[in-house]
Amino acid sequence: MASNYAGLLADKLDQEGERQQARQLRERLARVVPALVSAQDAGHGxxxxxxxxxxxxxxxxxxxxxxxxxxxxxxxxxxxxxxxxxxxxxxxxxxxxxxxxxxxxxxxxxxxxxxxxxxxxxxxxxxxxxxxxxxxxxxxxxxxxxxxxxxxxxxxxxxxxxxxxxxxxxxxxxxxxxxxxxxxxxxxxxxxxxxxxxxxxxxxxxxxxxxxxxxxxxxxxxxxxxxxxxxMPLPDASLRTVLWQRWLGSYAPASIDWDELSDLSSGATGAVIEHVCMDVKRTAILSGQALIDKNELYRRLGLTQAMASQERLSTTEQEIVWLRQWAPEHFSLRALAGMYNLSTRKITSIIQAKKGGSHGNKKGVGRR
Ligand SMILES: Nc1ncnc2c1ncn2[C@@H]1O[C@H](COP(=O)(O)OP(=O)(O)OP(=O)(O)O)[C@@H](O)[C@H]1O
Ligand SMILES: [Mg+2]
The missing domain is CATH 3.40.50.300 (P-loop containing nucleotide triphosphate hydrolases)
Structure with missing residues (x-):
């Protein structure tokens, strides 16, 4: 319709002696993408x-x-x-x-x-x-x-x-x-x-x-x-490192061990890594921090990996037990106590109580 009207306008300008303007208009019309011109041909819908x-x-x-x-x-x-x-x-x-x-x-x-x-x-x-x-x-x-x-x-x-x-x-x-x-x-x-x-x-x-x-x-x-x-394959260890570095960018604290992070995220897709990065970056920004919190990063990754292995973690206790067995060297009793704002004694008792329960065995997610 637009090109039809523009054509009519050019004709009118021509009739009124505005030849140059009419020519300019037609020149521009001729350069319009072919699709727009074919809009006149609405015959086949x-x-x-x-x-x-x-x-x-x-x-x-x-x-x-x-x-x-x-x-x-x-x-x-x-x-x-x-x-x-x-x-x-x-x-x-x-x-x-x-x-x-x-x-x-x-x-x-x-x-x-x-x-x-x-x-x-x-x-x-x-x-x-x-x-x-x-x-x-x-x-x-x-x-x-x-x-x-x-x-x-x-x-x-x-x-x-x-x-x-x-x-x-x-x-x-x-x-x-x-x-x-x-x-x-x-x-x-x-x-x-x-x-x-x-x-x-x-x-x-x-x-x-x-x-x-x-x-x-x-x-x-x-x-x-x-x-x-x-x-499109799942990213391998070195690509996972690139993905983590790219999405954390300048928010990554210097203490991050990229190899460990890549190892712990084995089996994760690019979308999962992006998702975890955006979550922790958002938390950092909203709490006015210039860097993301490393513990929070590992915690979120651990919970995502739990989901990937069909673990249903509906309580704080289940989260604590999962994280502890998923990456024990990272989730020390003291680290868990800090993350969940509980005493180390409480953390110990949660882990003891669950020992031998359904979350006691390490699943195949996390390490190669
Ligand atoms: N290899 C990769 N390089 C860069 N970004 C990636 C990569 N893999 C995943 N992503 C990121 O993950 C998100 C999801 O990717 P995308 O939607 O392309 O996945 P998909 O394979 O189409 O998934 P689906 O099958 O669910 O549609 C995007 O935001 C993209 O930036
Ligand atoms: Mg897709």
């Missing part, structure tokens, strides 16, 4: 100004964002970073590769456990390519109305083809579960087939990123459509 929506819920099925690569700091093993760089190179030199007959479709599948940075990687790719990120909300895409899902998919892919962008199918397994794997087999088969058709109809130059926690649940036919498969 998809345009840049009008995000695709699910007919039933009226929710948008796509989020548009413009991640800036300077805001995103990925910490990945060299080999994985190398494969992401290779993908970027292929996208950037796609035309050249096509001419040489050596092009791959610009499609990458990122897989790995929750919290390992898959969504963040998609944002990083979009930032590096300086293209908008169209994130598909698979939850609203899978419509409760039978048959709607395929239509929703078509709209999303149409939308993505209108303008240079990165189309990102997050939580991809919701869409691309193996055929015959679900209760409503008929509907799921239709979705998978629609997905295959849409991917096949996509020009190779369209950038498609998909992320999933369950690579093994993906239909093999869908997996084959992606030229790049990139695993």
């Amino acid at each position: 998809v345009s840049m100004g009008q995000l695709p929506t699910d007919n039933e819920s009226r929710l948008n099925t796509v989020d548009v964002s413009r991640p800036q690569s300077r805001d995103i700091d990925l910490v990945l093993p060299d080999a994985i970073q190398g494969r992401l760089d290779e993908f970027l190179q292929c996208v950037r030199h796609h035309d050249q590769l096509v001419r040489a007959g050596a092009a791959l479709p610009n499609r990458v599948l990122i897989y790995g456990p929750p919290g390992t940075g898959k969504t963040q990687t998609a944002r990083w790719l979009s930032g590096q390519l300086e293209l908008p990120l169209l994130t598909v909300r698979c939850d609203t895409l899978v419509s409760s109305l039978l048959g709607q899902t395929s239509r929703n998919l078509r709209r999303v892919f149409d939308y993505a083809e209108q303008t240079p962008s990165v189309l990102f199918l997050d939580e991809f397994d919701a869409l691309a579960g193996a055929r015959g794997n679900e209760r409503d087999v008929g509907e799921l088969q239709r979705v998978v087939i629609a997905l295959l058709q849409n991917i096949d109809a996509l020009p190779d130059s369209t950038i498609l990123v998909a992320a999933t926690n369950h690579e093994q649940l993906l239909d093999a036919a869908i997996g084959r459509r992606f030229a790049f498969h990139i695993p």
Whole structure:
């Protein structure tokens, strides 16, 4: 509508003899992103100004964002970073590769456990390519109305083809579960087939990123459509150290033993480390401290690791017992007494009382 009105205005200016202004206006219009111009073509219900929506819920099925690569700091093993760089190179030199007959479709599948940075990687790719990120909300895409899902998919892919962008199918397994794997087999088969058709109809130059926690649940036919498969592993000891240092930043006291911290956080994802860091930083800032409290950091990490190993710590006593057996050299009786504002005698009696109870045995979390 905006470009229509601007065109009308230019005509009017022309009629009134304001030729130069009319020309300037038309020049600017010509530079408007093609998508805005195609907004005039609202015939098929998809345009840049009008995000695709699910007919039933009226929710948008796509989020548009413009991640800036300077805001995103990925910490990945060299080999994985190398494969992401290779993908970027292929996208950037796609035309050249096509001419040489050596092009791959610009499609990458990122897989790995929750919290390992898959969504963040998609944002990083979009930032590096300086293209908008169209994130598909698979939850609203899978419509409760039978048959709607395929239509929703078509709209999303149409939308993505209108303008240079990165189309990102997050939580991809919701869409691309193996055929015959679900209760409503008929509907799921239709979705998978629609997905295959849409991917096949996509020009190779369209950038498609998909992320999933369950690579093994993906239909093999869908997996084959992606030229790049990139695993997101749990961070190893040295990457964990980098993550801790990055997120604690200048709030880290000099006394922190990074190797010990990395060792104690074995099995933690990047998301967990970030979460613990933000919690202790917040506590420090709100209590007017320039540095985080080391004991508080270990305590929060210990409680997070307890959750990861399915421990339910609902009382202070259970927390104390867990922390003591999780890292005894760190949680001395005196340290625990200070943390929980109790006497060492009380701490001793809590630990004695629980000895031989359900929390007495050290679980496999924490140490390698
Ligand atoms: N390797 C990493 N490098 C940098 N940040 C990371 C890394 N792994 C996780 N994070 C941080 O953890 C948070 C969660 O990451 P992200 O949302 O990308 O995980 P995900 O793999 O998409 O998880 P899910 O499967 O639950 O969607 C982000 O804020 C991100 O900054
Ligand atoms: Mg994610």
